[in-house]
Amino acid sequence: MAYTRGSLAVKEKVQQQVPQRRYRETTKVVTRRKELPIREKLLYLATVLVLVAVMVMLAGRYAQIYQLGASIHSKEIAISELKTSNAELKVQKERLENQIVTAAKEQGYIEPTKEPIRVYTGTSSGNAAADGSGN
Secondary structure, eight states: OOOOOTTTTSSSOOOOOOOOOOOOOOOOOOOHHHOHHHHHHHHHHHHHHHHHHHHHHHHHHHHHHHHHHHHHHHHHHHHHHHHHHHHHHHHHHHHHHHHHHHHHHHTTTTOOSSSSSOOSSSSOOHHHHTTTTOO
16 A cells, blocks of 8 residues: 555545547448539529529410400590489489570570461462462
């Protein structure tokens, strides 16, 4: 037993053995992906372009449909406004037609009788024969 700090009564410490770290060599297989061939790249590019073209066409159609709907809606509003305007003008027309007779009488209009008024100008024989009176 070894002498430790001046006292023999102390037990000798057993040195703790620090486990040695062991490194395990591992190898990792790295596989590099092969680059895509040009044909396959072109095929993917063509597929993407076709899909984009189809989506643009669909969006264009939806835009046309929306514009047609908006146009129809505006035309319907214009038609309804014209119908109300026509109704107002019909009422105004009827009101004015009712006022025609009174305004005409105020200005000297005389309603005709049932028999037509015949006006004879002179005593020419041609006019008398045309009248059918014989005189």
